[in-house]
Amino acid sequence: MRIGELAARSGVSVRALRYYEEQGLLEANRSDSGQRHYPESAVDRVQLIQMLYAAGLSSRTIAELLPCVEAKVSTPESRARLFAERDRIDAQIAGLTRTRNRLDAVIASSGSPDSGCTWIADRDAAAHVSHFATPGSRRPGRALS
Amino acid sequence: MRIGELAARSGVSVRALRYYEEQGLLEANRSDSGQRHYPESAVDRVQLIQMLYAAGLSSRTIAELLPCVEAKVSTPESRARLFAERDRIDAQIAGLTRTRNRLDAVIASSGSPDSGCTWIADRDAAAHVSHFATPGSRRPGRALS
């Protein structure tokens, strides 16, 4: 398929796909006239790239991880890299969970005026109290909100 | 305390604190000479701000949420806002969990060459399989990695 269809099917922009190629995350077969052609598997790959971006990885990091995802290179360094990134994501989840619990507490305390503070919802507020909010990983970042 | 101490205690830069004030997230009492002075509670507040930034909220969104966190304003709109952001964070956690599981799968498949694919670690790979990877919330973002 050509780049427009891949964009539509994977839910990203054409520009983004060209950017991914520029960053070495995505390769394309070129026709004689220079147009990019992708196999079906590219859809999945693009979605994986999106997942990793959403997890806060940079394109450079993704570029380092993807070869050992697809081609199963599995050098000791790449495996260490995988573990490190997985742990980073774990820490990120822990931090988000803490934030979520804090928001829940806020919701409960500023709760509907007629009710007190006794809530049903300590649902999972006690679970996940691990680590910290990954205090080294600054990330600017937009957010549609 | 003055801005330098607050910076040291909350783990952010002086510049960041002035930026927060500029964005209406943090207020300071000014001395006669114009220097900022903060109460102890500012440390906690700054850390909360950091948590929300880390959760992907923009300063504008944080500015809208913080009043009802501190002053317990609790208008219906602010409560709706709180719920919405909490749900966003939930979705983000779900997405990250999916990403984490995918990385785990990769780790398992490209596992140490001498062992097969039978792992001890389906640890929590089956838990948390909710929602999707919040396909609307694009966020660029650095990451030290």
Next chain:
DNA sequence: CTTGCCTCTGACGTCAACGTCAGGTTTTAG
């Protein structure tokens, strides 16, 4: 053949959360 849509390669624009520098005032240490 030509009309309309898709694609190509640059190249500059954007946005958020700060970093950093300049030039001046204030507070603190000796």
Next chain:
DNA sequence: CTAAAACCTGACGTTGACGTCAGAGGCAAG
């Protein structure tokens, strides 16, 4: 009292993941 350290207000620089525009070529249909 004086020098160092901390603080002030602008104001411009940075970074990453794209958006957007310009100008030129490719491709199937009528």
